[in-house]
Amino acid sequence: MNGVEPAKARRALGDPKWWLALASAIVVASMALVSTERTTPGALSNAHGRIVELAGASSCAECHGGWFESMQAACLDCHGFIGEHMESGRGLHGAIGALAANCASCHSEHHGGDFDLVGRHSFAKAGVADPAQFDHALVGFAMEGKHLELACTECHEHAATKVLPEGARRYVGLSQDCASCHADPHAGAMARACTECHTQSSFDQHLSVGHERHLPLIGGHGALDCRTCHDAAGAHALENYPAPATGPSNGLAAQGQDARTCAECHASPHGAPFLAGNAALAGIRLESGCVGCHVPAHTSFRDQSLVLDPDQHACSGFPLVPPHQEVRCAKCHDPALTTFAERYPGRDRDGCAACHTDVHGGQFATGPFAEQGCVVCHGRERFTPHSFDVHLHARTSLPLDGQHLEVACEACHTAPHTDAPRTFHKTPNACGACHADAHGGFFDARSAQLEPIMHGDCARCHDATAFAPVPPERFHHEPWTGFPLDGAHAQEGCAACHHASREPDATGRRFGRAAELFGHFPPLAGGPEVGQACAVCHADPHAGGFNAPHLPADFSGETGCARCHGSASFRDLPRGFDHGLWTGFKLSGAHGALDCAQCHGPLWPPDAAGRTWMAAHGNNCADCHADPHGGQFAREGAVDCARCHKDPSSWMPRSFDHNWDTRFPLDSTHAALDCSACHQPKRIEDVDTYHYRPLGMECTDCHGVQTGSLRRRGNPR
Numbered sequence: 001m002n003g004v005e006p007a008k009a010r011r012a013l014g015d016p017k018w019w020l021a022l023a024s025a026i027v028v029a030s031m032a033l034v035s036t037e038r039t040t041p042g043a044l045s046n047a048h049g050r051i052v053e054l055a056g057a058s059s060c061a062e063c064h065g066g067w068f069e070s071m072q073a074a075c076l077d078c079h080g081f082i083g084e085h086m087e088s089g090r091g092l093h094g095a096i097g098a099l100a101a102n103c104a105s106c107h108s109e110h111h112g113g114d115f116d117l118v119g120r121h122s123f124a125k126a127g128v129a130d131p132a133q134f135d136h137a138l139v140g141f142a143m144e145g146k147h148l149e150l151a152c153t154e155c156h157e158h159a160a161t162k163v164l165p166e167g168a169r170r171y172v173g174l175s176q177d178c179a180s181c182h183a184d185p186h187a188g189a190m191a192r193a194c195t196e197c198h199t200q201s202s203f204d205q206h207l208s209v210g211h212e213r214h215l216p217l218i219g220g221h222g223a224l225d226c227r228t229c230h231d232a233a234g235a236h237a238l239e240n241y242p243a244p245a246t247g248p249s250n251g252l253a254a255q256g257q258d259a260r261t262c263a264e265c266h267a268s269p270h271g272a273p274f275l276a277g278n279a280a281l282a283g284i285r286l287e288s289g290c291v292g293c294h295v296p297a298h299t300s301f302r303d304q305s306l307v308l309d310p311d312q313h314a315c316s317g318f319p320l321v322p323p324h325q326e327v328r329c330a331k332c333h334d335p336a337l338t339t340f341a342e343r344y345p346g347r348d349r350d351g352c353a354a355c356h357t358d359v360h361g362g363q364f365a366t367g368p369f370a371e372q373g374c375v376v377c378h379g380r381e382r383f384t385p386h387s388f389d390v391h392l393h394a395r396t397s398l399p400l401d402g403q404h405l406e407v408a409c410e411a412c413h414t415a416p417h418t419d420a421p422r423t424f425h426k427t428p429n430a431c432g433a434c435h436a437d438a439h440g441g442f443f444d445a446r447s448a449q450l451e452p453i454m455h456g457d458c459a460r461c462h463d464a465t466a467f468a469p470v471p472p473e474r475f476h477h478e479p480w481t482g483f484p485l486d487g488a489h490a491q492e493g494c495a496a497c498h499h500a501s502r503e504p505d506a507t508g509r510r511f512g513r514a515a516e517l518f519g520h521f522p523p524l525a526g527g528p529e530v531g532q533a534c535a536v537c538h539a540d541p542h543a544g545g546f547n548a549p550h551l552p553a554d555f556s557g558e559t560g561c562a563r564c565h566g567s568a569s570f571r572d573l574p575r576g577f578d579h580g581l582w583t584g585f586k587l588s589g590a591h592g593a594l595d596c597a598q599c600h601g602p603l604w605p606p607d608a609a610g611r612t613w614m615a616a617h618g619n620n621c622a623d624c625h626a627d628p629h630g631g632q633f634a635r636e637g638a639v640d641c642a643r644c645h646k647d648p649s650s651w652m653p654r655s656f657d658h659n660w661d662t663r664f665p666l667d668s669t670h671a672a673l674d675c676s677a678c679h680q681p682k683r684i685e686d687v688d689t690y691h692y693r694p695l696g697m698e699c700t701d702c703h704g705v706q707t708g709s710l711r712r713r714g715n716p717r
Contacts, residue, residue, distance in 0.1 A: 589648025
């Protein structure tokens with residue numbers, strides 16, 4: 001049969017068992033002869049039913065035995081290793097004794113294909129109520145520790161398999177040697193058996209018989225891996241300890257080595273002053289100073305039973321003096337912190353923030369007070385009241401002086417919301433952060449051209465004592481306003497243009513604005529605009545006469561009034577005055593020799609526009625000069641003297657052409673005459689002048705007519 005052992009040799013015929021089997025076979029055969037139509041008690045389980053030799057109708061004897069074989073023998077024909085266990089007393093079948101002789105009592109058949117031949121009922125028959133709680137001591141393996149946490153299938157692959165694969169075993173066949181399941185991390189280097197050093201609880205839990213002679217493996221040392229102290233490459237390697245002939249090893253003593261000190265294995269996290277101080281207090285050598293506080297029974301260097309007295313604690317640099325003398329250790333050294341550095345960071349007596357909540361939210365972790373810590377402002381015995389004064393404030397970015405000395409701390413250092421700390425670090429120190437711009441942004445364009453300064457642009461002119469007055473050396477009118485204060489302007493006080501108001505505005509300003517006094521004031525556009533219109537403050541005495549489109553808006557780089565006037569006086573004309581350009585009346589000839597006052601008489605008091613010189617009567621000759629001709633040459637009511645008097649140096653008409661300028665061309669006879677021959681003195685319109693027009697142009701108008709004669713009167717015939 002597949003997967004079964006060959007049948008054993010038949011027992012001797014003299015064995016009573018075989019005779020009993022023979023009798024049983026006869027009875028069975030007889031019963032079969034009596035009723036040939038009788039069927040089997042039930043279907044075989046899948047484990048047996050898959051075997052062809054057992055599945056046939058005539059295969060009963062294969063399991064129940066034949067004429068000379070019992071049922072037990074038939075079972076052992078296929079499961080011979082069970083018989084070996086029974087004979088040697090090994091395994092479960094060997095442990096349960098006579099109970100194992102009746103196979104069918106634990107492994108019954110004919111209950112159908114899904115019936116489990118090795119299940120809870122089988123173990124129950126063998127005295128094991130719960131297979132999962134099987135006591136392996138029954139099979140010679142004292143299983144304990146980590147092995148008890150394993151599921152059966154982790155060691156017995158087919159423990160839950162109903163039908164085993166061919167050649168497989170369910171429970172038997174495993175070795176109790178550790179190396180059969182666990183890889184040997186020592187690669188065969190150890191002469192001792194695994195169980196001499198290791199327990200079933202953990203590979204990290206070791207047996208250390210004899211170790212207490214040098215270092216009891218208790219407390220913190222009890223849970224250490226051997227390799228921690230016995231490095232395979234070191235002088236204290238475990239490989240150096242061969243298995244003794246009898247009894248346990250004597251460890252280091254057998255090697256002739258001295259026991260190591262704490263410092264050989266443990267690096268001390270303590271500072272040198274702490275170690276030296278505590279060794280001196282205990283009266284022991286520095287190398288052995290650890291045992292003054294730490295003993296082998298401690299489970300770790302953080303053992304709860306470890307307590308420092310005040311003298312020992314003072315060696316750390318932090319004496320337990322008021323108010324710290326009553327504080328529990330855990331209050332400062334949180335047991336939840338895992339590393340020594342975290343739990344014992346080496347605080348000094350002024351490291352307040354290590355234990356106390358920083359009510360300032362870490363604002364002073366950097367900056368001028370970070371190195372000194374809390375005690376720079378607070379006392380060592382209490383936090384309030386603080387000792388932060390004006391001298392300490394001078395080390396910040398805003399030293400307190402002037403009016404700032406009178407301001408309460410809370411006015412500048414406020415909390416952004418209820419649960420937030422007051423703002424100290426990076427509190428804005430620019431004037432604009434607390435004070436509204438009284439200038440309404442007027443100086444922003446100029447400030448943008450300058451390098452930034454501490455506390456903002458206000459500090460360029462103002463100090464902390466008062467916003468007004470501003471020292472003259474700190475405010476230069478021209479670059480900030482575009483209006484230079486020179487000449488007559490320099491003699492005026494600020495109030496001449498900036499009238500003070502009785503009540504301050506919303507920014508606290510009383511200083512008047514020029515625009516409030518004079519109306520529109522040209523703004524700065526990309527920088528100071530030198531030579532702004534004088535008319536902003538001064539009425540134009542010329543009534544716009546020099547702003548005509550045909551006149552230059554820019555003259556010698558100047559605009560407005562500055563084209564002619566300087567700032568010292570309106571009479572100051574630093575670029576002169578081109579009379580012909582600006583008035584259209586060129587001063588030449590006799591006009592050039594005249595004093596201005598001859599045409600522009602003085603005015604006193606000045607007129608409404610502030611003018612002290614009268615305007616000229618006009619630019620026509622008749623505006624200043626009386627017409628000596630009594631209006632004889634007027635055309636449409638206007639007299640144009642220049643038609644004849646082209647030379648301004650003299651009134652004599654040097655360019656008068658009688659032939660062209662009159663309707664009476666002079667022939668040779670008339671050209672020889674003197675002007676007065678025709679133009680006689682005459683009073684015309686109350687002016688004693690010469691008569692020029694109208695004159696007759698006919699001959700008779702001058703010579704008359706004689707009747708009967710064509711000759712001139714008085715001439716000989």
